[in-house]
Amino acid sequence: KNQVEQSPQSLIILEGKNCTLQCNYTVSPFSNLRWYKQDTGRGPVSLTIMTFSENTKSNGRYTATLDADTKQSSLHITASQLSDSASYICVVTYGNNRLAFGKGNQVVVIP
């Protein structure tokens, strides 16, 4: 069973609409959680990093939340743009600096 579960696996949204991506993890002890955006055929680019004490962090139209008690994180995209079409990967650092990757949320924004 994957230690980092992301949902939905994929979604299609209309340009200008909002969407929320979910990341649930089971690994421990928790160190931090990152959301990466990966365009097709490109390397992942970091959007946000959240540590245990942080609940919300924004980066432009991207807002990440973290509930370390329930081991859940979300990434909210506001007023989506065509350029938001990408895979969004949740990565959790835990234990002795180990990394666990989610399988990604595939987002397609249509005009």
Next chain:
Amino acid sequence: DTEVTQTPKHLVMGMTNKKSLKCEQHMGHRAMYWYKQKAKKPPELMFVYSYEKLSINESVPSRFSPECPNSSLLNLHLHALQPEDSALYLCASSQDNWGGGTGELFFGEGSRLTVL
């Protein structure tokens, strides 16, 4: 633009060929990584170099041979690959090992490898 540079961006090779992937960063990072990513899958860790020494080998077949000539360069030598090795190979770096704490992994654009 990413500060981790990978070359070549695309590589097509036969199963008997010998080729190399190259990665370079000038951010002063002391940890560098090779990941393999198949389509619609998350990146899978292959190797970690920390302070120019191999610290992690995730049971990667010997047909993949990493090399870290200095703290800024990371190579992946390829020999006798199989078609199933076709994938996007990502290089990453971090300030220290694993990018733990508030550190961060910086990824390159990747090298798309096709093995015929």
